[in-house]
Amino acid sequence: MIILGIETSCDETAAAVIKDGTKILSNVVATSAEMHTKTGGIIPEQAARQQVKAIIPVMSEAISEALAIKPSNHASGGQMVKWLNGQIVKNLDAIAVTVGPGLIGSLLVGVETAKTLACLWNKPIVPVNHLAAHIYANFIRKIPNSKFQIPNKSPELPALCLVVSGGHTDLVLMKKHGKLKWIGGTRDDAAGEAFDKTARLLGLPYPGGPAISAEAEKYLTTRNSQLTLLPRPMIKEDNYDWSFSGLKTSVMRRVKEQESKRVKEKLSISQLSAEIQEAIVDVLVAKTLRAAKKYKPKSTLLAGGVAANNRLREKFQKQINELTNQRINFFVPPPNLCTDNAAYIASYAYFNYNPVDWKKINANPGLTIVGEV
Ligand code: KG4
Ligand code: ZN
Numbered sequence: 001m002i003i004l005g006i007e008t009s010c011d012e013t014a015a016a017v018i019k020d021g022t023k024i025l026s027n028v029v030a031t032s033a034e035m036h037t038k039t040g041g042i043i044p045e046q047a048a049r050q051q052v053k054a055i056i057p058v059m060s061e062a063i064s065e066a067l068a069i070k071p072s073n074h075a076s077g078g079q080m081v082k083w084l085n086g087q088i089v090k091n092l093d094a095i096a097v098t099v100g101p102g103l104i105g106s107l108l109v110g111v112e113t114a115k116t117l118a119c120l121w122n123k124p125i126v127p128v129n130h131l132a133a134h135i136y137a138n139f140i141r142k143i144p145n146s147k148f149q150i151p152n153k154s155p156e157l158p159a160l161c162l163v164v165s166g167g168h169t170d171l172v173l174m175k176k177h178g179k180l181k182w183i184g185g186t187r188d189d190a191a192g193e194a195f196d197k198t199a200r201l202l203g204l205p206y207p208g209g210p211a212i213s214a215e216a217e218k219y220l221t222t223r224n225s226q227l228t229l230l231p232r233p234m235i236k237e238d239n240y241d242w243s244f245s246g247l248k249t250s251v252m253r254r255v256k257e258q259e260s261k262r263v264k265e266k267l268s269i270s271q272l273s274a275e276i277q278e279a280i281v282d283v284l285v286a287k288t289l290r291a292a293k294k295y296k297p298k299s300t301l302l303a304g305g306v307a308a309n310n311r312l313r314e315k316f317q318k319q320i321n322e323l324t325n326q327r328i329n330f331f332v333p334p335p336n337l338c339t340d341n342a343a344y345i346a347s348y349a350y351f352n353y354n355p356v357d358w359k360k361i362n363a364n365p366g367l368t369i370v371g372e373v
Pocket of ligand 2: 130134165166304305339340
């Protein structure tokens with residue numbers, strides 16, 4: 001089954017064509033992140049305007065690449081007619097589109113485009129929950145030209161899944177496809193938000209996660225010191241929840257103290273970045289492993305933009321290996337499939353195939369990870 005995935009929930013415009021939920025035929029992502037770097041964060045209306053411009057070229061590129069058609073042909077009138085009346089896409093079996101959560105203006109670009117094409121091409125359309133879909137980056141087995149080693153085996157269920165993105169931090173147990181049980185999450189800021197907000201305090205660009213990670217790397221390659229400056233909220237509590245807003249306050253206090261020269265030792269941006277990263281990583285790993293010990297899943301899966309973080313990936317792998325009496329297979333997608341893209345949107349649609357009449361599909365900005373699409 002060949003599915004075209006469309007994703008526009010935040011500042012990316014993405015389209016991908018996936019075979020049988022596991023094989024990438026094409027995966028195209030256009031991002032307006034550079035524009036938001038200048039403003040220090042996303043301006044929703046500007047993100048949506050960029051997506052309106054990008055959606056057709058991005059889809060056209062994804063379809064052309066997957067079906068081996070020269071992309072330039074789409075620009076010509078005759079080819080465009082073939083494209084619009086569905087001749088070019090006759091091999092596509094369905095369209096999958098993110099309906100939420102996300103920014104309403106951004107979601108509408110993808111949702112309305114997908115509905116129009118489903119109606120025009122007479123194809124089934126599958127509404128997709130963006131958060132639950134992140135998990136499916138772990139089910140993709142074949143990626144053309146990828147340097148990343150992907151295990152042959154797919155994750156076995158039940159799987160414990162930690163989804164860490166810019167706006168959400170959720171821990172769920174996936175008993176089978178389409179059956180998620182929420183077992184914990186953040187009580188305030190999301191893990192990605194903690195990276196983004198503390199990066200801003202350090203004067204680092206948006207998005208903060210990759211910026212902090214790069215700075216931390218500089219520090220970690222030269223030193224091997226304990227990173228214990230910042231608090232690890234709720235780490236010992238007997239639950240599976242997190243709180244990240246206090247981290248922001250601690251970092252703000254430290255930065256102000258350094259500026260007013262009230263501290264003896266002024267830490268570099270790289271060291272502060274390493275401290276922030278370590279504090280976030282430590283609590284994510286500790287609470288997820290606590291859940292793994294209790295629920296004894298067959299696999300533990302990491303997903304979402306923050307899962308691209310090297311330190312998080314390494315610490316997870318190391319500590320899971322150290323769990324002596326339990327064999328848990330740990331999965332984390334290649335970094336470029338962790339951040340927003342449409343490959344996992346199409347994969348989710350394959351494993352949770354539930355097409356809906358296009359007239360009944362609506363954007364749902366406040367959808368939760370266990371919410372019905
Ligand atoms: O899943 P995602 O691409 O978009 C949302 O659905 O929100 O996640 C974006 C988040 C941002 O907060 C970004 O700073 C963070 O993922 N992120 C990272 C890294 N790459 C992206 N955080 C830490 N380390 C990274 N390497
Ligand atoms: Zn996302």
